[in-house]
Amino acid sequence: MRKINLIVLLLFAMTMLQAQAQQQPLPPLVNVSGVGEVKVQPTEVVVNLGVETREKTLDAARSETDKKAAAIINYLKKQGVDAKDIQTSYVTLQPMHNGGEYGRTTPDFYLAQKNMTVTIKILNRFDEILSGIYNVGANHVHGINFQVTDLEKYKAEARKKAVADAKQKASALTAELDAKIGRVYAINEGGSGGGPRPMYKSAMMESAAYDGAGGPSIAGGEVVVTANVDVSFIIE
Structure with missing residues (x-):
């Protein structure tokens, strides 16, 4: 064992000496x-838009939000936006309480939200398309980014x-x-x-x-x- 350790130490010392010699x-x-x-x-614009619905029941909130989202997608396709450029990015459904009676478990309403990311490449019609998105059910636009494809x-x-x-x-x-x-x-x-x-x-x-x-x-x-x-x- 001592012999092996000695060999290892000698090899390490030789390596260090060679490295020092090679340093310039x-x-x-x-x-x-x-x-x-x-x-x-820019050649295209990416829009992050959202649909929000408040209803008394969970099923009604979900159904109304899905209905508006489907209307937006159908509208975009009719305007020439490719299906691959439309993506659902966020979905949530939750009960909401406004306070009131202590310990009450029944929510005041249900909130349903669905966000979509849309890439629009028809820049000369962007304003028109954005207006149409609001008309068919979008509640808000979270962000707009202009970018280039190549x-x-x-x-x-x-x-x-x-x-x-x-x-x-x-x-x-x-x-x-x-x-x-x-x-x-x-x-x-x-x-x-x-x-x-x-x-x-x-x-x-x-x-x-x-x-x-x-x-x-x-x-x-x-x-x-x-x-x-x-x-x-x-x-x-």
Whole structure:
């Protein structure tokens, strides 16, 4: 056993010596972060909408909510929204008590809720479709997000801009010191920004219909896709 332990210790010592021998001092480096940004027009909008019903009985609340949800789905399909772009995201059914007599077990009413996530790709008819959703039974809209379908293409474009930005920064820094950059020593995608990601300018919903001037009430703005890279260049 002592012989085996001695062999292990010798192997460990040899490994440490080899690692120390292989260590080389780092070359002179300039470390920079590059940011790339691409702005594009949205191609679709994701709407999170809800149906809420309050009835005296559980069955009535559930039945009325299901009826309104089915009407919304049928309406969306008639407007050209694909069935795969309509998804039920949340369902709840619960008794509600408003207080009153202590110890009373009978609820005042039953609350039924059903939320759906809908992707609408017909942007020029978005206001019209949203108005129709309210007319057939939706009670509220929880959120509206504008996005693009071919996001990967814009991620690649933003990444390319981020690399160019890093190179420009490194060249400017070294030029101030009468030096220049050489080959890339290391590169890392992500940086503090966490990698390419879509960012959305706010789009506030003033109403489900058209405004007084007859224009659309929803402004899609732009989808901003960003990329971040950290690059180390050798200084020559």
